[in-house]
Amino acid sequence: MLNSRFILVRRFNILLAILSLFLLLIAIRLFWLQIYKNDFYLERSKSNSERIEPIKSLRGLIFDRNDNILAENILTYNLEVDIENKSTEDLNNIIGELSTILSISEHERDLFFKMRSERKFLREIPLKININNEELTFFVSKKFLFPDVTIKEDFLRSYPHGIENAHLIGFINRISKKDLEKIENDPEMLDAYFGMTHIGKQGIENSFENDLRGKSGFKKIRVNAKNSFIAEIENKKALDGQDLILSIDLDLQRKSHELLKNYKGSLIMTDISNSEVLAYQSNPSFDPNLFVNGISFAEWDKLNLDPDKPMLDRVTNAVYPPGSTIKPFLSIAGLENNIINEDYSISDPGFYKLPKTKKIFMDWKKEGHGNVNIVKAIAESCDVYFYDLAYRLGIEKMSDGLRKFSFGQKTGINLPSEKKGILPSLEWKLKHHKKKWNAYETINTSIGQGDFLSSPAQLVHGLNILLNNKPMPPLSLIKDKFSDVSLGVKKITDEKYIEIVKRGMQEVTSSNGTFRSIANNNNNKIAGKTGTAQVFSLKNQAYDENNIADHLKDHSLFIGYAPYDNPQVSIAVIIENGGHGSTVAAPIAKKMLDFYFETTK
Amino acid sequence: MNNFFTFLFSRTDKQLFIFLLIILFFSLNLIGQAVGFDSSFFFKQLLFIFTGLIIFMLVSILNLRFLFRYSLIIYILSILLLLLTAFFGTEINGSKRWLDFGIFKLQSSEILKLTLPIFLVSLIDYFKNRSQTLTELVFLSISFIPFFIILNQPDLGSGLIILFSGLIIIFLNGLSLKKILIGILGFLILLPYAWINILKDYQKGRILNLIDPFSNPLDGGYHAIQSSIAIGSGGLFGKSSEFSSQHDLLFLPETHTDFIFAVLSENYGFLGNIIFFLIFFLFVYRLIIISVNLHSHSHRLLAMTYVMIFILCFLINIAMVTGLFPIVGIPLPLISYGGSSLFIYLIMFALINSLNYNKTLIAD
Numbered sequence: 001m002l003n004s005r006f007i008l009v010r011r012f013n014i015l016l017a018i019l020s021l022f023l024l025l026i027a028i029r030l031f032w033l034q035i036y037k038n039d040f041y042l043e044r045s046k047s048n049s050e051r052i053e054p055i056k057s058l059r060g061l062i063f064d065r066n067d068n069i070l071a072e073n074i075l076t077y078n079l080e081v082d083i084e085n086k087s088t089e090d091l092n093n094i095i096g097e098l099s100t101i102l103s104i105s106e107h108e109r110d111l112f113f114k115m116r117s118e119r120k121f122l123r124e125i126p127l128k129i130n131i132n133n134e135e136l137t138f139f140v141s142k143k144f145l146f147p148d149v150t151i152k153e154d155f156l157r158s159y160p161h162g163i164e165n166a167h168l169i170g171f172i173n174r175i176s177k178k179d180l181e182k183i184e185n186d187p188e189m190l191d192a193y194f195g196m197t198h199i200g201k202q203g204i205e206n207s208f209e210n211d212l213r214g215k216s217g218f219k220k221i222r223v224n225a226k227n228s229f230i231a232e233i234e235n236k237k238a239l240d241g242q243d244l245i246l247s248i249d250l251d252l253q254r255k256s257h258e259l260l261k262n263y264k265g266s267l268i269m270t271d272i273s274n275s276e277v278l279a280y281q282s283n284p285s286f287d288p289n290l291f292v293n294g295i296s297f298a299e300w301d302k303l304n305l306d307p308d309k310p311m312l313d314r315v316t317n318a319v320y321p322p323g324s325t326i327k328p329f330l331s332i333a334g335l336e337n338n339i340i341n342e343d344y345s346i347s348d349p350g351f352y353k354l355p356k357t358k359k360i361f362m363d364w365k366k367e368g369h370g371n372v373n374i375v376k377a378i379a380e381s382c383d384v385y386f387y388d389l390a391y392r393l394g395i396e397k398m399s400d401g402l403r404k405f406s407f408g409q410k411t412g413i414n415l416p417s418e419k420k421g422i423l424p425s426l427e428w429k430l431k432h433h434k435k436k437w438n439a440y441e442t443i444n445t446s447i448g449q450g451d452f453l454s455s456p457a458q459l460v461h462g463l464n465i466l467l468n469n470k471p472m473p474p475l476s477l478i479k480d481k482f483s484d485v486s487l488g489v490k491k492i493t494d495e496k497y498i499e500i501v502k503r504g505m506q507e508v509t510s511s512n513g514t515f516r517s518i519a520n521n522n523n524n525k526i527a528g529k530t531g532t533a534q535v536f537s538l539k540n541q542a543y544d545e546n547n548i549a550d551h552l553k554d555h556s557l558f559i560g561y562a563p564y565d566n567p568q569v570s571i572a573v574i575i576e577n578g579g580h581g582s583t584v585a586a587p588i589a590k591k592m593l594d595f596y597f598e599t600t601k
Numbered sequence: 602m603n604n605f606f607t608f609l610f611s612r613t614d615k616q617l618f619i620f621l622l623i624i625l626f627f628s629l630n631l632i633g634q635a636v637g638f639d640s641s642f643f644f645k646q647l648l649f650i651f652t653g654l655i656i657f658m659l660v661s662i663l664n665l666r667f668l669f670r671y672s673l674i675i676y677i678l679s680i681l682l683l684l685l686t687a688f689f690g691t692e693i694n695g696s697k698r699w700l701d702f703g704i705f706k707l708q709s710s711e712i713l714k715l716t717l718p719i720f721l722v723s724l725i726d727y728f729k730n731r732s733q734t735l736t737e738l739v740f741l742s743i744s745f746i747p748f749f750i751i752l753n754q755p756d757l758g759s760g761l762i763i764l765f766s767g768l769i770i771i772f773l774n775g776l777s778l779k780k781i782l783i784g785i786l787g788f789l790i791l792l793p794y795a796w797i798n799i800l801k802d803y804q805k806g807r808i809l810n811l812i813d814p815f816s817n818p819l820d821g822g823y824h825a826i827q828s829s830i831a832i833g834s835g836g837l838f839g840k841s842s843e844f845s846s847q848h849d850l851l852f853l854p855e856t857h858t859d860f861i862f863a864v865l866s867e868n869y870g871f872l873g874n875i876i877f878f879l880i881f882f883l884f885v886y887r888l889i890i891i892s893v894n895l896h897s898h899s900h901r902l903l904a905m906t907y908v909m910i911f912i913l914c915f916l917i918n919i920a921m922v923t924g925l926f927p928i929v930g931i932p933l934p935l936i937s938y939g940g941s942s943l944f945i946y947l948i949m950f951a952l953i954n955s956l957n958y959n960k961t962l963i964a965d
Contacts, residue, residue: 004775004898005898005901007775008773008774008775008898008901008902008905009893011772011773011775012773012889012892012893012905012909015769015772015773015909016889016912019909019912019913019916022916022920023878023916025920025925026916026919026920026923026925027878029920029923029924029925030832030866030871030874030923031871033829033832033833033866033923034832034833034835034836034837034866034870034871034874035836035837035871037833038833038834038835038836038837040833041829041830041832041833041834042833042834042836042840044830044833044834045830045831045833045834045840048827048830
């Protein structure tokens with residue numbers, strides 16, 4: 001029996017030894033967890049219970065110069081779904097359940113899942129924006145069925161005069177993948193956008209994004225495993241965005257929208273004294289409110305595929321041949337270089353023969369303008385006078401002269417993707433066409449054709465420079481930004497040249513000028529210059545306005561200002577395929593200027 | 602009355618009893634920390650401990666000859682209890698493990714920890730003159746019956762512990778090396794079959810989670826991760842109060858039952874764990890000394906088996922909480938909240954205590 005006890009105790013000891021090894025393993029494991037990896041697990045335990053919630057900043061409001069609101073934030077109630085740790089199937093189930101009590105469109109569902117896939121750091125994602133009171137009360141009564149769905153107060157960007165200001169104000173839209181890449185590369189931006197869902201996409205909303213957005217804050221809270229609030233650890237307030245007071249006048253915006261309603265074109269009106277933009281209109285337009293929470297595919301296709309391009313900002317993002325509107329600026333170059341003077345005149349037979357060639361250039365007036373001096377040449381828009389001037393001036397001096405008026409350069413207006421157009425020069429030709437300059441191109445350039453392209457914003461900016469006879473600050477959309485610009489700036493040219501050209505532009509609206517239709521109805525003393533830009537050069541074919549496809553018709557342009565004895569406001573109008581400048585663009589400018597003086601006096 | 606207590610204490614091993622009380626005090630303290638000293642769990646556990654200690658005293662004066670004599674009936678009753686559970690048990694979280702007696706839910710598989718070894722050991726004398734192999738096969742069969750019933754509850758953990766108690770007795774009783782190797786080989790061959798046919802998906806998941814808990818952080822891996830965080834964040838001396846604790850914030854559920862060791866580790870750190878192990882070691886050491894020095898082979902065998910079950914459950918629970926072992930629902934003996942498990946262990950120790958007291962009366 002001693003033997004059996006011996007065996008038993010030995011066996012027992014074997015088991016004890018095995019279990020001791022097991023214990024040793026556990027001790028090593030505990031050492032690993034508690035001593036070696038202590039810092040790691042402490043951190044994990046902290047992050048387990050800490051949650052950072054964003055505090056969104058309130059986007060700045062946008063007002064016109066008379067405190068009319070152009071972009072505002074409307075308090076809305078949104079349904080948000082907590083997506084943490086939920087599969088697509090879970091979320092589909094939640095949405096399915098929700099749609100039994102509320103209507104949730106396919107579009108809302110798509111946007112929800114799009115945002116979920118793109119925004120990695122968002123915990124709650126809006127499903128239904130701006131639910132109405134009825135839906136709100138109904139949901140609240142059934143809230144207990146949806147532990148993961150919450151009602152969140154949020155602000156919805158709204159543009160009360162959307163269509164009238166679409167291109168100017170632009171719109172905000174949900175932050176896209178591309179925006180996110182940019183934001184994530186910049187830690188400061190990442191902070192500022194923490195928890196934000198929208199970003200300025202076009203117009204002022206885009207270019208003034210940093211001012212309007214502000215900086216979001218955050219709240220660090222302690223929660224338990226059931227995500228219930230335990231305590232607040234840190235609270236950093238959001239910095240709300242700045243409000244913008246624009247130089248724009250809402251009444252002028254409405255008027256200009258109404259005037260352009262039946263045309264494709266644009267209009268810009270500025271305060272001559274300080275470069276402030278008073279009206280900024282492009283047509284056709286669109287409703288920017290459609291974009292704020294993600295435009296539907298159907299709506300987007302409608303806008304995007306429209307051949308009239310309603311999304312195109314025709315004031316700064318489109319360039320056109322400036323046509324005869326270039327002539328006042330060219331005149332300054334001619335006078336400065338002593339190619340012409342006040343008394344110099346030519347006899348216009350209705351055509352111009354380029355010296356040393358057989359090339360003939362026609363005047364727009366077949367029978368010619370007869371004896372023409374500079375004032376008459378501007379007033380009647382005599383082509384032959386400027387062909388001759390340009391030929392003798394030469395392309396280099398011509399483009400140098402025009403460059404002073406900002407042609408070929410951006411006006412510096414604070415709006416996205418401004419186009420700088422093309423001011424032809426020897427250098428430009430060589431660079432872009434790798435060809436030498438031809439003399440006939442100088443002739444084309446003199447009437448704003450050929451390669452010459454400029455935007456309406458550029459034309460009005462150039463006109464302001466001319467009227468002030470000094471370099472002007474960039475076109476400004478903000479009220480009172482450049483209040484003291486008039487002081488101590490070097491003149492562009494001799495004041496007397498300016499006076500001659502101004503006289504010419506004043507004559508445009510006289511009984512001899514191209515815009516003589518208002519000669520007896522010009523109370524507001526409007527002066528200016530008409531322009532007709534060829535879209536298409538017709539070969540061996542007479543241009544017949546009534547017998548040509550719409551999209552090949554000439555562009556109608558007008559630049560002008562008033563009153564001519566004390567210029568206050570300037571304007572540029574372009575109507576695509578509108579025909580003669582004097583028949584479409586100029587009357588719109590006249591109505592606009594009349595409206596301005598009528599409402600501001 | 603005084604005489605009665607003197608009578609009781611005279612029959613109790615003083616060292617064993619003191620360590621037992623310290624351990625039970627630990628248990629109360631940890632449960633209080635896990636769920637609050639004002640919670641109903643705390644007071645219930647207090648009640649369980651008092652009841653348990655009374656049971657301990659009563660069982661200590663039990664005549665074990667009676668137990669051995671009726672061991673077959675006890676075994677059959679235990680099996681019946683398991684079957685009863687299978688038909689009338691209360692289902693919690695998809696498994697039927699409990700018999701509801703109104704004031705008390707009995708986990709019937711716990712009973713087998715106690716009764717299976719008694720039955721097997723009582724058979725030793727009966728099979729004294731039979732072939733060793735026959736004895737072993739009979740023992741194996743007797744062990745497998747409750748194992749399969751418990752496996753179907755399903756409760757793999759408890760089932761394996763029951764099976765193990767049988768295997769431990771066979772091993773301690775002198776199973777030859779050859780048979781041990783055959784057994785291991787057979788196990789390895791049956792393993793793939795068991796993986797495919799016996800283990801449920803959630804059980805497989807738990808085993809897989811052990812390899813990489815972060816692969817499935819919410820489902821099966823959640824407990825393992827949160828438990829590791831609780832233990833790891835305890836450090837050397839325990840987590841200071843400036844940090845929120847894992848169990849206070851409910852990140853780690855079931856802290857008062859299976860995961861109570863995590864509370865200990867989080868609040869008292871590595872050092873606290875060492876002290877805890879030391880107390881357990883002293884307690885177990887005393888048990889071993891008593892068991893080895895019993896005078897009858899079958900008594901020694903029974904006591905040693907109980908000690909083994911106790912140590913095994915203790916280590917498996919800690920291995921499970923520290924992420925070394927799959928999550929099988931085995932509570933930490935004497936510490937975890939719950940009556941069934943506590944009573945069973947206290948009865949085991951009472952039986953060992955009784956065997957010890959009576960050893961001079963019974964000898965081989």
